[in-house]
Amino acid sequence: MIKNFKKLTAIGAAVALTLGLTACGGSGGAAASAGSTGAAGTELASGSAENTSKSGQVFRTLDEIKESGEINIGVFSDKSPFGYVDENGDYQGYDIYFADRLAKDLGVKANYVSTEAANRIEYLQTGKVDVILANFTVTDERKEEVDFALPYMNVSLGVVSPSDKVVKSLDDLTADDPVIVISGTTAETYLIENYPNLTLQKYDTYANAKNALENGNGVAWVNDNTEVLAFASENDGYEVGIATLGSKDTIAPAVTKENQTLLDAINGEIKSLGEEQFFHKDYEETLVDTYGADYEDELVVEGGVTE
Template sequence: MRKLKKSINIALAAIFAVVLLAGCGSNASTSSQGSDTNTLEKVKKAGVLKVGLEDSFPPMEFRDSQNALKGFDIDMANAIAKKLGVKAEFVGTEFNGIVLALKSGKFDVIISGMSITEDRKKQIDFSEPYVENAQIIITKTGNDTIKSSKDLAGKKVGVGLGTTSESVVKKFKDIKEVKKYDKTTEELQDLLIGRLDAVIVDEPVGRYYISSADKKGKYTVLNEKLTKEPMGIGFKKGDKELEAAVKKAVNELKQDGTMSKISTKWFGEDIYK
């Protein structure tokens, strides 16, 4: 009888333990899922909006001589975060892996001069465009052998790794060599010293870089525009609450004149008129 009673007690204890663990596991799972389903809630709770970017893309985002992070996207992201009642925290990432980093949760949004493309829209969601962009060709001044994209045949051309420039250059089948760069500044420098014949680059970035006093007259921008590429803010698929809050913030920044001020500061003109 004692043995039977002892066996029953052991069995009941085991069943109780299993039920207890199952209940804890269910709660942990629910809690874990809940923490991932609403990025806006997480951002407001933490008081921080984590922004993914690649920091060598002037005037959108770059490091100055003191290593301070500056640019159009930096000012806009700080203004958006302020509207949300939080602070912006910038997470530097190689552009070639920035979409994967967003999807894995390394940061909450991408604000990095990213062109809205059909391929990218399959992986992430985008805001409405905040800057109109185009791909342009830049050559070294004095190189009269390249007057349009047709003249890229037999030439060495630089593009940004993982950028839309890399996609555009594939249209030109007779290019001698395509060199891919992690940083736009590096490809434009290689163009100047003769390692490249031309660079295909985002228009705002290219024009800003070559407009500095020490580079004036050294580069030539061809009149031809290879694409039309609006830039947008990137969100994880289905992150609708955060997307709606950011959209509201950007609209308010347009209405109160903040976006116009940021545009004039970095582009020399108000693109929101």
């Protein structure tokens, strides 16, 4: 039930402007919720954030989400195998498998909203989504703007480059060797802080970054190691010369600051799913074809407990 009609109208207008970026869809995977919404790219995010945090961010509480019957989840639509739209227009991937189960256990439909790396925080703070499940790496800087739940995956950075000129050390590069990154990612932040003399070619989407590498617009692409390993395995002529760059981090869901009821529910869900080894099942359903069984225990985090 919407308690504040004026606020609904204002937020509804803002959401309408982002029609091209929003979508609702359900995974066809084994964990798909019976209440997940249909094909991608057909509807706006439903519901309206009714609460405002001390910093001016808006959000819906767990009770309000349940009352609406839908949870708006920000996911990637072009980052296989974590979040992508298949040939039938349905969302698939590691994040989607988890999102479907989360929605099912909350007793609501999953309404998927396509997001890009650079606008994940914005979509939370403006109430366009209730939770982000878009391969979101936990960092101290991001903790100042959103609240992270328990982790469900390990990750670090990696570097992929053409096989005929493999980049094995960023120290070998100069300002004349452009490096591809995606805006708003930890890769961008890491390179700016640690390799300020490198020339960065920045792109807003994963699809554009991949196209740039394929078109020779950069000597290498720096991104999550899971992503560059997947790219190299799926595309002939490319090799991951640096499999681990910088520190090891974790991937976790994120909610708007002060949305404690939803944060508690997600943390409880992650702990409960850990008891049934859910994320190992998720890996085997969505990632094993890309990474093989050898990476499973290294990448998967069960119950929010890291080594």
